[in-house]
Amino acid sequence: QKYYQKEYDFNTTSLTSKEVNKIKRFVKEKRVDYAIAPIGEKVFEWILEQDPNLKFELVDFESEKIDGMLYIPSSGSDKAYIILNSNKALINQIFTALHEYYHYIADYTEVKKKPYICNFSELTSVNEKRASRFAAEFLLPEDALKNEINFYARNVNMQVKDISFEDYATICIFLTLKYRMPLKAVIYRLFEERYIKDVALYIEEYDFIKDVLQQLKIFEKQVEALYS
Numbered sequence: 001q002k003y004y005q006k007e008y009d010f011n012t013t014s015l016t017s018k019e020v021n022k023i024k025r026f027v028k029e030k031r032v033d034y035a036i037a038p039i040g041e042k043v044f045e046w047i048l049e050q051d052p053n054l055k056f057e058l059v060d061f062e063s064e065k066i067d068g069m070l071y072i073p074s075s076g077s078d079k080a081y082i083i084l085n086s087n088k089a090l091i092n093q094i095f096t097a098l099h100e101y102y103h104y105i106a107d108y109t110e111v112k113k114k115p116y117i118c119n120f121s122e123l124t125s126v127n128e129k130r131a132s133r134f135a136a137e138f139l140l141p142e143d144a145l146k147n148e149i150n151f152y153a154r155n156v157n158m159q160v161k162d163i164s165f166e167d168y169a170t171i172c173i174f175l176t177l178k179y180r181m182p183l184k185a186v187i188y189r190l191f192e193e194r195y196i197k198d199v200a201l202y203i204e205e206y207d208f209i210k211d212v213l214q215q216l217k218i219f220e221k222q223v224e225a226l227y228s
Helices: 017-030 040-050 090-112 127-139 142-157 165-179 184-193 199-206 206-215 217-226
Strands: 054-059 068-071 079-086
Touching: 017 127, 040 054, 040 090, 040 127, 054 090, 068 090, 079 090, 090 127, 090 217, 127 184, 142 165, 165 184, 165 199, 165 206, 165 217, 184 199, 184 206, 199 206, 206 217
Parallel strands: 054 079
Antiparallel strands: 068 079
């Protein structure tokens, strides 16, 4: 239980500009084959292609507080395991996989010296924020987000600066479905890239926006797959 987290800390704005720029460069380097195209469920296959010693395991955790873990055996094997909670929705597993992958590529040497299961109880730790920012940047890159915002503004015949709360709530829904990223993470991406100023307002209305997302008949099959 001491290794659990109730939910990811998507608010990574406390990272320095130097740390953020480093993550952005890292994402572009890793994402070279996809450019800014959505990757979604393909991320599992992509991660496995990066290193033959990295494996996935699905575990039916009794606790809903556990999203996932990075486990590196202390001896007898060079393999590392990204362990996902099979009770979590697919959209959360996608984000979890990338969060853990960041720990694998950024912290492997440290972990090998003193093996541990990724401690999610330290939600305020800088390294956890880096991992979440990497996952969010990877799923929805800055340039992709910019293109989507500009596309929306052109289609509704307005300037980006004039996009309203209701418009951004709608954008969040479409981005969640297209880029397969948790709604709350999408909201924070908009805040991180300075499209919205009052992120607290969107978080306050998070449950309402999510309810709308899950009730849209036109996207019923997509939503069912992502939240199953």
